[in-house]
Amino acid sequence: MALERYFIEEGKIRSEIENFLRRELHRAGYSSMKIQKTPLAVRINIYVEKPQLVIGKKGKRISKLTKIIEEKYNLENLAIDVQRVENPTLDPNIVAKRIATALEKNMNRRKVVYKALRAIMNAGAKGAEIIISGKIVGKGGRARAEKYSQGYMKKAGDSVNLVRIGSTQAYLKAGIIGVTVKIVPPDTVFPDQINVKPKEEVEEEKGEVKEAKEEEEKSNEEESEKSEDAEKS
Incomplete structure (x- = not known):
């Protein structure tokens, strides 16, 4: 239990x-x-x-x-390292916060999301999905969820772990609106992904393989002839 x-x-x-x-x-x-x-120490990396x-x-x-966190959470020898997010547009937490800020300014949600x-x-990105949930219509309206998506998105299986997910809340007069953003990064390779090569590229590869086989057969014949000549002599 301890x-x-x-x-x-x-x-x-x-x-x-x-x-x-x-x-x-x-x-x-x-x-x-x-x-x-x-x-010896505690390091916090902030992105x-x-x-x-x-x-x-x-x-x-x-x-x-650093001083506030050390005193508030009883951490000793704290070191904070700040790192820049390379591409904020592909970071789901930053995108979710941007959408929430726009909603708090009463901007049209569909325009903001699209x-x-x-x-x-x-x-x-290979795919993206944005979910907005809560009392979206306004005061007195029923809570519901709206989903907007583009591209390819995994919903089940181990491949879901390759999808980046971020969420936050927007505080409106009608209530709290939840914002969830899912992004499939550009370099993601799924196990079930199939790449179809163009016909010209396939024919070119076949020709290269055929040439390599012919050269190998030719070299084998030359070696066998040399060995036969050596045996005769």
Whole structure:
């Protein structure tokens, strides 16, 4: 039970730190974080869209952030490493936050979602899906969910783990709206993926294989003739 309690407490602390960073760094385009614990120190890797807003002038903000987390969550020798998200348009957490911010500004949800889908697909994604759930219509309306998708998306099996998923909430007068974004990255290769080669390419490969076989047979014949001549002499 002691070991189980330890893992529960660890998970609780990770979740609390995640929520704290999400609140504090939302203007910096917060995406995610990873905690690495060693016997000597604790390292937190933070992934954001705008690292300069996390670091602050002369590193003042990140020093303050480090001190707050150390005291609040009882962590010793804490080191925070801030890394830039290479392509924010392919990061589901950042995209979800952008959509939520637009919804909070009372922008048309369909225009916002379709714009986000186009941006994701133009960035090279193989597929994308955006789900908006809650009291979408307005005050007094029933809660429901709307799903928008483009491209290829896995729904079941182990391949689902290759899909990046991010979610957040938009706080409107009518209530809380949930936003979930799923993205299939450009370099994803699914186990059941089949690539069909053009006929010209197949014919070219067949010709190369045929030439290689003919050369091999020719070299084998030459070697056999040489060995026969050697035996006769």
